[in-house]
Amino acid sequence: MPAPAAPAPKPVFYKDVLPILQKRCQECHRPGEIAPMSFRTYAETRPWAKAIRQAVVTRKMPPWFADPAYGHFANDRSLSKTEIQTLADWADSGALAGDRKDAPPPRDWPSGWNIGTPDAVFEMPAEFPIPASGAVDYQYVILATRFAEDKWIERVEVRPGNRATVHHAVVYIREPGSQWLAGEPGGVAFPLPPGSGHRPNPRSLTTSDILMVYTPGNSSEIWSPGIAKKIEAGSDLILQMHYTATGTATTDRTSIGIVFAKTPPKQAVLTLQMGNDRFVIPPGDPDYRVSVTGTLPNDALLIGLLPHMHLRGKAFEYLLDRGNGAIETLLKVNYYDFHWQIDYRLATPRLLRAGTRLEWVGYFDNSANNPRNPDPAAEVRFGEQSWEEMMIGFFDVLVDAGLTKAKFFERKR
Ligand code: HEC
Known part of the structure; x- marks a missing residue:
């Protein structure tokens, strides 16, 4: 005789569900952060039980797209199978509260800055108006740091004034003497004059280092002790703002907060990029491959x-050639989602030897089956706007604290 089936588990909110929400969801699902609703209490969460089930079973939430077969990441926020099962069973068994005594203590989230109290804050000096509809050119804002000495940055956070409209923001460090955007106004936001043809606007190209890239889901960088990013004395921060219209006319005034390293670091962070801007994606192509290869001139x-x-x-891969035909996959993103541009931080740093062949590959879906595709009939090239395309693999490396980006790229003969 088979044993009677065990009764279906009935997870309850306080004991089983809340710990998962605290660990994996409240980062965004709390007031003032990017998610539209909070999951701090039973009352806040209960109405969403069915939607939560759906979102976690389909792995739409939490946003994390790295193929688990490759690499280990420090900021991996994906749920385990058990956690998904718990949330699904909770929704299926009536989304019960359980006993409040079993609740973990509320997680003590910072209000405002997530990096602690910044040592310096740089804010756009004026609200920038975003129309209800239509494309907005990238806006540039030059913010003088007025640092009289070199500064090492251990933490940085970008806080949009209006999260709904800021699609992404890049904070560049314009080193003293750089001619990039020289003569442009400080403070107020300005677009670049139109570039020619389909090539990127030459004036938007720079070799300046990037302090950080803000995207929804990636609003701060906190480096480990002994690791920092340098801002040379007299540098300016250049904010490149990409706004998207939301259906309502609105404004934004974004700020950047930074925390200085208290002691000089051993290693400096450089943000590098390797991309391809010479592709032509044919109309309707469901799986167009664009790749770029290169090597680093020095170890990092x-x-x-x-x-x-x-x-x-649609998908993206970072590949490294170990020689003898052995290709190592550093990261594989199978479901790339434009709305979630995630910085995958390695659990342990990986040595890239000078001269190692690196290949980054992007796949594009220009077919009508791609629900985000603005125009499957278009032949698509490189461009800054969302209906044009980009293929860039940013990557952060650590180098000796004495090296700048320019020195790092001097090739030894
Ligand atoms: C990195 C930020 C972030 C994290 C972490 C996150 N969410 Fe979300 N979530 C969002 C945002 C932003 C939205 C609204 C936009 C969207 O639906 O993509 C959202 C929407 C949702 C929705 C509504 C989906 C729909 O179909 O309308 C549910 C349900 C949800 N999240 C559940 C969760 C759960 C459960 C977790 C944790 C296991 C979680 N989220 C973690 C940011 C996040």
């Missing part, structure tokens, strides 16, 4: 990867 330790494509972006 890889610590983070951030693939960047637009609405037709």
